[in-house]
Amino acid sequence: MFHKILIANRGEIACRVMRTARKLGIRTVAVYSDADRHSLHVAMADEAIHIGAAPSRESYLCGDKILAAAKKTGAQAIHPGYGFLSENAAFARACADAGVVFIGPPVGAIEAMGSKSAAKTIMEKAGVPLVPGYHGEDQSPALIKQHADAMGYPVLLKAAAGGGGKGMRQVWSAEEFTGALDAAKREAMNAFGDDTMLVEKYLTQPRHVEIQVFCxxxxxxxYLFERDCSVQRRHQKVIEEAPAPGMDPAVREAMGxxxxxAAHAIHYSGAGTVEFLLDADGSFYFMEMNTRLQVEHPVTEMITHQDLVEWQLRVAADESLPLTQDQLRIDGHSFEARIYAEDPDNDFLPVTGMLNYLQTPEQSQYVRVETGVRxxxxxxxxxxxxxxxxxxxxxxxxxxxxxxxxxxxxYRIGGMTTNLAFLYNLISTEPFRAAQLDTGFIEKHQSLIFQKSxxxxxxxxxxxxxxxxxxQxxxxxALAAHDTNSPWSLADSWRLDGSRQHSFEIDVHxxxxxxxxxxxxxxxxxxxxxxxxxxxxxxxGTLDGNHLTAVVDGHRQRLTATEDGLxxxxxxxxxxxNFTRLLPDTGEQDSNAHAGGxxxxxxxxxxxxxxxxxxHVKAGTPLLVMEAMKMEHTIKAPTNGTVNNFYYVAGELVDGGALLVDFSADE
Incomplete structure (x- = not known):
């Protein structure tokens, strides 16, 4: 077994790997960018090496810097986590050339599955059922569209080198195709440095079920059974569970x-996930194979009582698998909810900010919190x-x-908008409780999930x-503490011959x-x-710190409040x-306000x-594209009008709320 490993990642997965390494007596080395200098994964590691600026292309995607850190610290192996370099064959090969063990599959397996197009060809030869589609080398937009037209809409465009919903677009009509292809190729190039695309028939009500394999x-x-990952937004999973509800044992065995x-066809070794679309009639189709540990691996760990990171380390150290297929059992049921800094009410746009308050549920053998923040x-x-x-x-x-x-x-987070309430509403709907799952669950039941009154x-x-x-x-x-007789120590709105009245204005969404x-x-x-x-x-009521005790009609409740400015x-x-305290209007106008911007x-x-x-543009015309946290967002004309000026050029960073376009609507 290794005595020291380097984790070529950040955040919760880096912390997750470190916990298992510590359990096994293995020392750990973290790498970090400028933005992560004071992060939790750096604090947890035995050693940490700075590898560059905040953008991932200047730090976490720099394989040469990571290998140099491994050599400098004497790390015998590198765990890539997921994302970044985890499925990068060139990096895995560089590790082998440098005499450092890559804790993942062989280079040939990564290369075989690294292209979704090539993967489908291999799976087809291996007899694994495929979704109808085109995954050829000819990347002519006209040819790709020709295949889409022949299949019939809707179709799904996917980046051949991608994952996590990046470079992926649903296309519902021929008229949408060219714009969707351009956007998907641009997003794929930005995320993976490769804009090769494939197109396949889009099944309208499938379940997304994946099998955890280990070799x-x-x-x-x-195979360590299945996970149901059907509940997604922006093609990214938000709720996963294991085992898949209602799974027929015969179908489970057939999928396994x-x-x-699929794994044996590419001489696989280590942890991998084979993703399928499962139709209502029990038929299933290969989508892709992820040659790494998945984000949702904890639900498999909970129902099998196995530590999959430990399995990875042991396999990478050339040990045999700890268990055989007939020794594996499913025990109970597990859910994973992904908690994001995003605004579900605004098309799930990612948000940034400071975690000025953070309270997690108490952890136990039944509840587990995987995080990389404090x-x-x-x-x-x-x-x-x-x-x-x-x-x-x-x-x-x-x-x-x-x-x-x-x-x-x-679970309480203050300082930014999160999807916590959205998650609670989602899992509380009757269709979710009844396990009526498919990949369009959120869109289909949004009136239940987003209900407000x-x-x-x-x-x-x-x-x-x-x-x-x-x-108040x-x-x-507090202001009058130095003079207890001061009238300013009173905030009871006393008025001569009048009621004691306070008035506040707040902005709620x-x-x-x-x-x-x-x-x-x-x-x-x-x-x-x-x-x-x-x-x-x-x-x-009373206010003690940020804890508010309120009594309404004899009903006593304890609440928590946090503030970040207003x-x-x-x-x-x-x-x-979440609300904003509105200050009294003093009559001053914002000289920087831009009507029509x-x-x-x-x-x-x-x-x-x-x-x-x-x-001059029509309503709905795309004006510019922004990218944040690996996701693209298109700014469109709100109505017919004239684009007077752009205030930023491609490549510039923009703060939320900044004026992007000077736009004049037609009268």
């Missing part, structure tokens, strides 16, 4: 055998916006689901008002809410009548209410400009 260097191979057939860390524009993976286990699917619901209510908003507003008035009183006391509060009494018995529109509530997050039950929806980089300054 060693001695001819042994097993097909997955092993309170005070920043989610930057340079890397994937995943904050953590929340993994739970139960004796069956229902008990595991209840545990996941509870754990999500106990005035009644829901009004349920949270009195807590926001109580927090604001108690916070605390600030006043673009809706301005005016809250009027009448204070009744003094001291511990103080009561607050809070009114919004024609609805009023009477509350009592931004406030109030954690109520299973929901995080189009602004950046998030921090990111301008990829390309798609229109000419001075041109």
């Amino acid at each position: 060693d260097n001695h001819g042994n191979g097993v 055998d097909a997955a092993l057939k 309170q005070g860390d920043e989610v930057s524009v340079y890397y994937d916006p995943m904050i953590a993976k929340l993994v739970v286990w139960g004796r069956d699917r229902d008990s595991a689901l209840r545990r996941l619901q509870l754990a999500l209510t106990e 005035d009644a829901q908003l009004e349920h949270y507003l009195p807590f926001a008002a109580l927090y604001l008035v108690l916070r 009183a605390r600030e006043a006391r 673009g809706e301005v809410c005016r809250l009027v509060i009448n204070q009744q009494g003094e001291g511990p018995a103080t009561r607050y009548q809070i009114c919004y529109g024609n609805t009023c509530w009477v509350l009592q 931004q406030v997050t109030l954690f109520v039950e299973n929901h995080a209410l 189009l602004t950046a929806p998030m921090n990111g980089t301008v990829v390309t400009l798609l229109a000419e300054a001075g041109s």
